Amino acid sequence: MIQTTQLSKKYGKAEVLNIASLEIPTGQSFGLVGNNGAGKTTYFNILLDLIRPTTGAITNHDIVVNQSEDWKNFTGSFIDESFLIGYLTPNEYFDFIGDLRGMNKADVKIFLTQFEEFFNDEILGKKKYLRDLSKGNQKKAGIVAAMMGNPQVVVLDEPFANLDPTTQIRLKKIIKQLTENREITVLVSSHDLTHVTEVCERIVVLDKGTVVKDIETSEETLEELESYFSV
Amino acid sequence: MISHFLSLEWKQFFRSASFSKSIGAKILIGFFALYFAACFLLIGIGGYWILKKQFPEQDPLVLVNSFLMYAIIGDLIFRYIMQKLPVMNIKPLLILPIQKSKIVHFILMKSSFSFFNIMGLFFYIPFSVVLIIEGYDVAGVLGWLATMILLIQSINFFNFLVNKNNTVFGGLLTLLILGYFVQYFNWFDLPGFIGQGFDAVYQSPFLVIVFLALLIGLYVINYKQLRNEVYLDALISEQTKEVKSADLSFTEKLGDLAPFIKNDLRLMWRNKRTKSSVWMVAIGLLYGLFFYPNPVYAGMEFMYVLVGIFSTGTFLINFGQFIPAWDSGYYNMLMSQNFKYERYLKSKFTIMAISVVALFVLGIPYVYFGWKVLLVHFAAMIYNVGVNTHVILYGGTFNRKKINLDEKAAFNFQGIGAVQWIIGIPLMLLPMAIFGLINWLISFEIATATIAVMGFIGIALHKKLMAAITKKYIANKYVMIHAFNQEN
Numbered sequence: 001m002i003q004t005t006q007l008s009k010k011y012g013k014a015e016v017l018n019i020a021s022l023e024i025p026t027g028q029s030f031g032l033v034g035n036n037g038a039g040k041t042t043y044f045n046i047l048l049d050l051i052r053p054t055t056g057a058i059t060n061h062d063i064v065v066n067q068s069e070d071w072k073n074f075t076g077s078f079i080d081e082s083f084l085i086g087y088l089t090p091n092e093y094f095d096f097i098g099d100l101r102g103m104n105k106a107d108v109k110i111f112l113t114q115f116e117e118f119f120n121d122e123i124l125g126k127k128k129y130l131r132d133l134s135k136g137n138q139k140k141a142g143i144v145a146a147m148m149g150n151p152q153v154v155v156l157d158e159p160f161a162n163l164d165p166t167t168q169i170r171l172k173k174i175i176k177q178l179t180e181n182r183e184i185t186v187l188v189s190s191h192d193l194t195h196v197t198e199v200c201e202r203i204v205v206l207d208k209g210t211v212v213k214d215i216e217t218s219e220e221t222l223e224e225l226e227s228y229f230s231v
Numbered sequence: 232m233i234s235h236f237l238s239l240e241w242k243q244f245f246r247s248a249s250f251s252k253s254i255g256a257k258i259l260i261g262f263f264a265l266y267f268a269a270c271f272l273l274i275g276i277g278g279y280w281i282l283k284k285q286f287p288e289q290d291p292l293v294l295v296n297s298f299l300m301y302a303i304i305g306d307l308i309f310r311y312i313m314q315k316l317p318v319m320n321i322k323p324l325l326i327l328p329i330q331k332s333k334i335v336h337f338i339l340m341k342s343s344f345s346f347f348n349i350m351g352l353f354f355y356i357p358f359s360v361v362l363i364i365e366g367y368d369v370a371g372v373l374g375w376l377a378t379m380i381l382l383i384q385s386i387n388f389f390n391f392l393v394n395k396n397n398t399v400f401g402g403l404l405t406l407l408i409l410g411y412f413v414q415y416f417n418w419f420d421l422p423g424f425i426g427q428g429f430d431a432v433y434q435s436p437f438l439v440i441v442f443l444a445l446l447i448g449l450y451v452i453n454y455k456q457l458r459n460e461v462y463l464d465a466l467i468s469e470q471t472k473e474v475k476s477a478d479l480s481f482t483e484k485l486g487d488l489a490p491f492i493k494n495d496l497r498l499m500w501r502n503k504r505t506k507s508s509v510w511m512v513a514i515g516l517l518y519g520l521f522f523y524p525n526p527v528y529a530g531m532e533f534m535y536v537l538v539g540i541f542s543t544g545t546f547l548i549n550f551g552q553f554i555p556a557w558d559s560g561y562y563n564m565l566m567s568q569n570f571k572y573e574r575y576l577k578s579k580f581t582i583m584a585i586s587v588v589a590l591f592v593l594g595i596p597y598v599y600f601g602w603k604v605l606l607v608h609f610a611a612m613i614y615n616v617g618v619n620t621h622v623i624l625y626g627g628t629f630n631r632k633k634i635n636l637d638e639k640a641a642f643n644f645q646g647i648g649a650v651q652w653i654i655g656i657p658l659m660l661l662p663m664a665i666f667g668l669i670n671w672l673i674s675f676e677i678a679t680a681t682i683a684v685m686g687f688i689g690i691a692l693h694k695k696l697m698a699a700i701t702k703k704y705i706a707n708k709y710v711m712i713h714a715f716n717q718e719n
Contacts, residue, residue, distance in 0.1 A: 048566075048567040049566070049567070050563055050566060050567065050709075050712050051709060051712070051713070052709055072567065072568060072569040072570075073569050075567070077567055079563065082560060082561055082562075082563050082564065082716075083561060083563060083564035083567075084561060084564070085494065085560075085561050085564075086560060086561075086636070087497055087498060087501040087502050087636065088494070088497060089474050089476070092476075092493075092497070095490075096490050096493070096494060097568070099489070099490035100490065100568045100569055100570050101568075101569055102569075127473045127474040128473075128474060129474060129501065131637075149569070
């Protein structure tokens with residue numbers, strides 16, 4: 001369960017985020033939608049304790065994220081390319097993350113076999129550094145790294161951007177599988193309304209830092225969202 | 232059109248990452264440029280009389296000419312390492328309605344005015360003026376000067392044709408060494424022979440035409456080659472190098488530090504910025520050779536400390552001063568990973584400590600300059616491990632500048648803030664002062680022992696110091712994340 005209470009973030013006088021209360025139950029696939037500057041990435045950054053909130057706090061499985069670091073044990077995330085180490089090959093990067101997440105080389109290898117289809121033969125065993133991969137392939141590596149070490153919470157910022165259509169479909173399948181047993185909470189943000197409505201059972205729309213819609217996904221959700229954003 | 236290009240250039244220069252940085256770095260760059268210019272200028276003005284005094288029976292101009300071969304080859308080698316045609320800049324222009332030929336002419340013309348071409352003039356022009364004042368034939372001197380300028384420009388364009396071709400580079404090096412040896416053993420005076428060619432220019436200035444033709448020829452070849460290659464899959468493509476992985480399994484012995492140490496080793500081998508720092512380490516190790524053979528410093532024992540600290544700690548300083556900025560590119564990721572910060576810092580400490588010991592071992596040949604030197608170096612090594620590693624790690628908490636690993640190190644001041652200037656004081660001057668004082672008041676042995684004991688105290692307090700440093704890093708976490716997200 002991820003609880004947000006009285007959360008706000010101000011830069012000078014400008015308030016970029018203000019969420020009075022938001023509860024994400026364990027096992028939910030949660031989607032965050034909003035235009036540029038709506039506060040999606042800010043929210044994720046606060047959740048990962050990369051920036052400090054001005055007021056309020058986020059509690060991740062009973063741990064206040066800016067008071068203890070224990071949430072790191074069970075939270076995997078990928079925000080952008082700055083989460084990759086450019087001078088490593090993908091294999092070395094997975095080994096590194098695996099090491100930090102308590103997996104040995106063999107564990108990492110077994111873990112990666114699940115994603116062979118997702119990688120589409122473009123990531124593993126290639127003699128290329130991460131910095132030389134295309135944006136889409138970088139993203140693939142980052143997303144998979146976020147799922148290493150059996151996390152209970154997976155945070156993905158714009159995971160669909162830059163991916164090719166086949167990989168988008170495969171990613172949707174992976175996210176659905178993750179939340180199947182209702183043990184892993186997945187937080188996704190996206191600009192693509194079709195993708196989030198397909199993947200997420202709950203969608204929250206942010207606008208200028210505040211929650212304007214909180215929808216249980218249903219048949220009509222996509223239409224509702226489209227009409228909201230077409231103004 | 233040209234004015235557009237020029238305004239782009241202007242903005243590129245003043246808005247570049249390497250320019251818009253702290254005022255201190257700006258002053259330093261300015262100082263370097265002035266220093267070099269002044270050196271060349273002084274040699275240019277004084278050169279005539281110096282040569283006249285050293286070799287009274289020879290004509291200074293002929294002497295200079297006979298050394299030009301070395302100057303030319305040296306220039307080419309220097310450019311080979313440092314200078315590259317900045318073709319990537321033109322990428323955004325390709326899709327605009329500008330003729331490609333114009334773009335190509337522009338980048339070629341622009342290269343004519345580069346730093347490398349200007350520096351030489353600071354020598355040649357004053358030297359020529361002195362020649363004229365000394366009563367040399369005006370037309371001859373002007374012809375000679377024009378030849379030099381044309382030659383510099385030709386070298387400029389020749390370098391682009393060579394374009395990092397290793398065979399040519401090898402050839403140049405061989406020529407340089409060969410030229411020296413055939414001259415040294417009096418078989419054939421190759422540099423002198425080439426010098427006679429330049430003498431001839433002075434005798435008959437119209438020969439300048441030959442060099443003009445050479446320059447035009449090289450320019451045209453450059454132009455033709457470039458014009459055909461302004462495509463994204465040709466010249467303007469970013470080359471990706473194939474990965475060469477080294478087996479780093481030996482690091483596994485270091486237990487839970489291994490992943491970080493492996494990373495740091497890869498960081499050093501695989502990035503431009505760090506790779507070129509390797510040269511700095513070599514220079515640092517050989518630093519003593521500037522001092523020890525020189526009789527002026529023979530009696531100054533406190534210099535041993537400076538050399539000792541510097542030569543065993545050159546890697547420590549080069550690498551340590553940018554902790555944790557080396558990891559600034561992915562600092563976000565590290566901060567959301569599951570590990571104790573102390574483990575991260577410990578790995579940096581281990582790398583630095585190992586390097587200090589390794590550099591001491593490599594520096595053992597300094598014993599040639601006396602056992603005292605080696606003894607002081609040994610004490611300096613312990614001081615480096617015990618004190619300086621901690622000082623520099625602590626200094627790292629003040630780092631607020633991002634480092635872009637893909638840029639080369641020479642004249643790159645990215646990531647440098649006030650810390651890098653101030654940290655030198657405790658690092659080098661403090662042990663030097665302590666040693667100097669005790670050596671003067673008591674004895675050499677006690678002074679050396681004091682330095683070593685200080686190091687041992689640092690090692691003994693290692694755990695406590697690391698805990699305190701770690702606390703400081705954690706306290707600064709958000710400020711650093713924020714700073715590392717900013718492009719300078």
